Amino acid sequence: MNSTATDAAEVADATDVTDASDPTDATAEKDAPAAPDAPGEPGEPDVSDGVDVSRRRWPRVLGALLAVALIATGGALYAEGRQLRDTPATANLALTDAEATTRVTGDVSSALGKIFSYGPGATAATRAAAKEILAGKALQQYAALFGQVERQSADQKLTLTTEVVRAGVTRLTGSSAHLLVFLDQVYERRGRAPTTASAQLTVVAELREGRWWIVEIGST
């Protein structure tokens, strides 16, 4: 079917005087319908050439459309895949990275136990421990708080023991973690029965030089 059309084209091409000087087929195809008033050129070959051009073009157009469709499909699938995978849910590694979750929970729990536990004569040790655990804003917050605590502890012979009841990771990335911590604080004054207070804190920790530092402590 195509060959008969091409045959016609070749006949037309052969009779076309200008064709010989045309260096490429592409220009011939373009030029032929564009030059209807060439001298001595009858209308018929032009028409057959036009039909031929459209027939010869359709596989190309189809191919191009197919290629575009394939690329578009690929792009759409890729975008959909990204959307499914890169969600706020997947960016949060809490529990999905079980090892990191356990580690940060353990580190922060033991750190809070250390910095919020002190005895009347041992506040210096607690203060020293805090410098190894806290950084940034948390260190400033703690320093302000601990000044009062040190005086109180000395005056009232106060002992505070803090124990983490439960800690959970609300948000975890490669280098930072947000935690919710439930803790019990036992106050003991010499000569009185100890009192227990329950508290909950939100903690922001950052992984620096291979260990977790507490950078922010807030009440919920």
Added chain:
Amino acid sequence: MARQRTARQGTAPEGTGREGSAGAVRAGTRNPLVIVALALAVCAAGAAGWGGWLRYEATHDDAAAFARTRDDALAAGEQAVQNMNTLDHRSLEKGLDSWEQSTTGDLHRQLVDGRDAFAEQIAEAKTVSTAEVLSGAVTELDERAGRAGVMVALRVTVTAPKGEPAVKESRLLGSLTRTAGGWKLSALGQAPVGGTGG
């Protein structure tokens, strides 16, 4: 297409030298175009295949599915804990219905059994409780068994007919079980005070 054409031209009776050379020129100039078209087609097929593969992987990514389940469980858990701490004596039935809808298993049974007595109590006390979730986290998740543990820090405001509203912060531990209707609370309690660390 170009090759077919030249071959046919060779056998064509009207094929002349001029025609043959023109065909050769045509084949020569079209080849790069064909190569470009082929390359484009390969690229297009590759793009579609690659996109399809990524899309397939994304749906079958266990970590992504686990993360989604975790967030679903947390959202359901926080909502359920909030529901369980919200009750208005003026719309008792609605409130207690929402309690029952938020729970399953033993906790659900307890609520159903104690409903009438509790409703009477609240109707008499005329209290309005509202709750606000401050923060929550999933502490454990067993995707296969359909069980999860959540911890929720909550601020509860109880308003009685007389006196100032009482605001209390409470820390709750809940167990969630996956049901046909989503994640539901199967146990809920205050985090123990003075217990051993967990």
